[in-house]
Amino acid sequence: MQATERTDPRDVKRRQRAAQAAVLQPVSSRLRLASAMVAVASLCAVAPFILVVEVCRELLTASPDWTKVWTLVFVALGILGLRGLLQSGAVLWSHLIDSEHQDTLRRGLAEKLSRVPLGWFTERSSGDVKKLLRNDVDALHYLVAHARLDVVAALTAPLATFGYLLVVDWRLSLVLLVPVALYGVVLSRIMGPGHTDRMTTYEAWQTRVSETTIEFVDGIQVVRAFGQPRKGHRRYQDAVDGYGSFFRAWVTPITRLEGIGGQLLNPVVVLVLVLLAALGLVEAGAMDPVSVVPFVLLGLGVGSIVLALGYGAQALRQASTASMRLWELSQTPELVEPEGGPRPRVGVVRFESVSFGYRAGRPVLHDVDLELRPGTITALVGPSGSGKSTLARLLLRFYDVTEGRITVDGHDVRDLRATDLYRSVGFVLQDVQLVAGSVRENLLLARPGASEADLERVCRAAQIHERIVDLPRGYDSEVGQDARLSGGEAQRLSIARALLADTPVLVLDEATAFADPESEAAIQDALAALVADRTVLVIAHRLHTIVDVDQVVVLDDGHVVEHGPPAALRSAGGLFSRLWAANERALADIGDDAPTTPGPTNPEGHA
Numbered sequence: 004m005q006a007t008e009r010t011d012p013r014d015v016k017r018r019q020r021a022a023q024a025a026v027l028q029p030v031s032s033r034l035r036l037a038s039a040m041v042a043v044a045s046l047c048a049v050a051p052f053i054l055v056v057e058v059c060r061e062l063l064t065a066s067p068d069w070t071k072v073w074t075l076v077f078v079a080l081g082i083l084g085l086r087g088l089l090q091s092g093a094v095l096w097s098h099l100i101d102s103e104h105q106d107t108l109r110r111g112l113a114e115k116l117s118r119v120p121l122g123w124f125t126e127r128s129s130g131d132v133k134k135l136l137r138n139d140v141d142a143l144h145y146l147v148a149h150a151r152l153d154v155v156a157a158l159t160a161p162l163a164t165f166g167y168l169l170v171v172d173w174r175l176s177l178v179l180l181v182p183v184a185l186y187g188v189v190l191s192r193i194m195g196p197g198h199t200d201r202m203t204t205y206e207a208w209q210t211r212v213s214e215t216t217i218e219f220v221d222g223i224q225v226v227r228a229f230g231q232p233r234k235g236h237r238r239y240q241d242a243v244d245g246y247g248s249f250f251r252a253w254v255t256p257i258t259r260l261e262g263i264g265g266q267l268l269n270p271v272v273v274l275v276l277v278l279l280a281a282l283g284l285v286e287a288g289a290m291d292p293v294s295v296v297p298f299v300l301l302g303l304g305v306g307s308i309v310l311a312l313g314y315g316a317q318a319l320r321q322a323s324t325a326s327m328r329l330w331e332l333s334q335t336p337e338l339v340e341p342e343g344g345p346r347p348r349v350g351v352v353r354f355e356s357v358s359f360g361y362r363a364g365r366p367v368l369h370d371v372d373l374e375l376r377p378g379t380i381t382a383l384v385g386p387s388g389s390g391k392s393t394l395a396r397l398l399l400r401f402y403d404v405t406e407g408r409i410t411v412d413g414h415d416v417r418d419l420r421a422t423d424l425y426r427s428v429g430f431v432l433q434d435v436q437l438v439a440g441s442v443r444e445n446l447l448l449a450r451p452g453a454s455e456a457d458l459e460r461v462c463r464a465a466q467i468h469e470r471i472v473d474l475p476r477g478y479d480s481e482v483g484q485d486a487r488l489s490g491g492e493a494q495r496l497s498i499a500r501a502l503l504a505d506t507p508v509l510v511l512d513e514a515t516a517f518a519d520p521e522s523e524a525a526i527q528d529a530l531a532a533l534v535a536d537r538t539v540l541v542i543a544h545r546l547h548t549i550v551d552v553d554q555v556v557v558l559d560d561g562h563v564v565e566h567g568p569p570a571a572l573r574s575a576g577g578l579f580s581r582l583w584a585a586n587e588r589a590l591a592d593i594g595d596d597a598p599t600t601p602g603p604t605n606p607e608g609h610a
C-alpha cells in the first residue's frame with residue numbers, strides 16, 4: 004500500500020502548527036505562565052548541583068570553612084524544596100487548565116455539530132464522530148498538560164547546565180557535546196526524507212487493518228454459514244500480513260538506529276568519554292582536578308533529558324493530528340440560519356435551475372427544474388449514481404445548492420429556520436435513525452406535545468402499535484435494551500414518527516428495500532397512511548413499485564432526461580423504458596411475482 008497523495012511535508016507541518024495554535028489559543032497565556040514556572044523549577048533543579056560542586060571545592064581545600072559548607076548545603080536543600088513546589092504546582096495547574104479546556108472544547112464541538120449541514124454526518128460514520136469528540140479531545144491532553152512544560156524543562160535544564168559547565172571548562176564542555184551531536188545525526192537519519200510519507204502509509208495500513216477487522220467480524224456469520232471461513236478470513240489476513248511486512252521493513256532499521264542513539268547518550272558512555280578527556284587535560288596540567296566534579300555530577304544527566312524529549316514525540320504527533328482534525332471541523336462551513344421566517348403549510352415544492360457539486364468536486368446535478376404539487380407523488384428514478392439521493396437531500400437541506408434555488412410554498416429553503424423547514428418537510432430514509440431513549444421519546448421527537456391518543460393513532464396507522472404494547476414496558480421500553488426491534492419494525496416506528504410530524508411535504512427513500520416480505524406488507528400499509536394528501540417525493544430503486552405514481556422524473560448523470568406519467572414513459576423508448584425492461588427481466592429471472600399496481604392508496608411502491 005502506498006501513500007496515495009504526496010503532500011509537501013513542510014506544508015503539512017505548517018498546517019499542523021497553525022491548527023495547534025488555533026486549538027490552544029484559549030489557554031495559551033495560562034500555559035505560558037505555567038511554562039515560566041517550570042523554567043524556574045528547572046533552574047532550581049540545576050542550582051543545587053552547582054552548590055554541591057562548591058561544597059566539594061571547599062572540602063578539598065586544606066582547611067574547609069564549615070559554616071560556608073553548611074550554608075551551601077542548606078541553601079541547596081531550600082532551592083530543591085522550591086523546585087518541588089514550583090514543578091508540582093505547574094503540573095497541577097496545567098492539568099486543571101487541560102480539564103477546563105477539554106470541557107470547553109467538547110461543548111464547542113457539540114454546538115458546532117448542531118450547526119454543520121446534516122450532510123456532514125452522512126459522510127461520516129458514528130465512529131468517526133466519536134473519535135473526534137472523544138479520542139481527539141483526549142489526545143490533546145499531552146499537548147496541553149505536558150508537551151510545552153516538558154519542552155521547556157528539557158531545554159532550560161541542559162542549557163543552564165551547559166552554560167555553567169562552559170564557565171568551568173569550555174574544552175570539556177565541548178567533549179560533552181560530542182555524544183549529543185552524534186545522537187542528533189542518528190535522529191536525523193531516523194526522521195530523514197520520506198518519513199512523513201512513511202507515516203502516512205503506516206496510518207493507511209492501520210485503517211486498512213481496522214476496516215478489514217470490522218468486515219471480517221461483521222460477515223463472520225454469513226461466511227461460516229456458507230462454509231467458507233477461509234475466504235472471509237483472506238482479506239483480513241492479507242491486510243495484517245501487508246501491515247506486518249511494511250512495519251518490519253520500516254521499523255527494523257529504525258530500531259537499530261535507536262539502539263545506537265540510546266547507547267550514545269548512555270550515562271556510562273558519557274562518563275567514560277568525559278573522564279578520558281578530563282584525564283588528558285589534568286595530566287597535561289591544563290585543568291584543575293576539582294573542575295572535573297561538576298562534569299561528573301551534571302554532565303551525565305544531559306543525555307537522559309534529550310532522550311525524554313524523544314519519548315514525548317509520539318504523543319505529540321498524535322496530538323498534532325488530533326488538533327488538525329478538530330481544527331478542520333471548526334472550519335467546516337455552517338448552515339446560515341435566519342432569525343425568523345415563514346413556516347410553509349401547503350407544500351408546493353419547486354427546484355429552480357438547481358445545480359450542485361460536493362465541495363470542489365465535479366457537479367453532480369445540472370440545472371434541474373422540477374415542481375412537486377400537493378396531493379401528488381413524484382418518483383425519482385435513474386441509474387445508480389445519477390444523483391437521486393443528492394437531489395432529495397438538497398430539499399432536506401443536508402447541503403445547500405451551488406446554483407439555483409429550492410422553494411417550499413415560494414420560500415427559499417435557505418430562508419427557513421431549520422425547525423420550520425422540518426415541520427414542513429418530513430422524511431423517512433432507508434437508514435432508520437432511532438435515538439437512545441424510550442419508544443415514546445423517539446416518537447415525541449416529531450411533536451413534543453403529542454397526546455397518548457395521538458401516539459396510539461399514528462402507531463396503529465403505521466402497523467406498529469401491537470408490537471409496541473407487546474414490549475416489556477410498552478411505549479416506555481428503551482430502544483436497543485428491552486425494545487429490540489427488527490429492521491422492518493424500526494422502519495414502521497420511523498413512519499409513525501413521520502405521521503406524527505404531519506408535514507405537508509414528505510421525502511421517502513425506498514423504505515422497504517431491505518425489509519422481509521412480512522414487514523414489507525406492513526410497511527406498505529403504513530406508507531399508504533403516510534402519503535395521503537401530501538406532496539411526496541420518492542426515491543425509487545425498484546421500478547415495479549412505482550407504476551401508479553403521478554409523475555416520474557428520470558435522472559441520468561445529474562440531468563433530468565425525462566419526466567411524465569409512468570405509463571407514458573414506459574412506451575416512450577427512452578431511458579425509463581430501458582430501465583423498465585431491465586427491471587422486468589430481473590423480476591422474471593428471480594420469478595418474483597411482484598406487486599404491479601401500487602398507487603397513491605398503496606404507495607409502498609413509491610418508497
Ligand code: ATP
Nearest residue numbers: 126361364367385386387388389390391392393394
Ligand atoms: P444510488 O441509486 O446508487 O443510491 P443515486 O442516484 O442516489 O445513487 P447519489 O447518491 O445522489 O446517486 O450520488 C450522485 C453522485 O454523487 C455519485 O457520483 C456519488 O459518488 C456522488 N456523491 C454522493 N455522495 C457524495 C458525497 N458525500 N461526497 C462526494 N460525492 C458524493
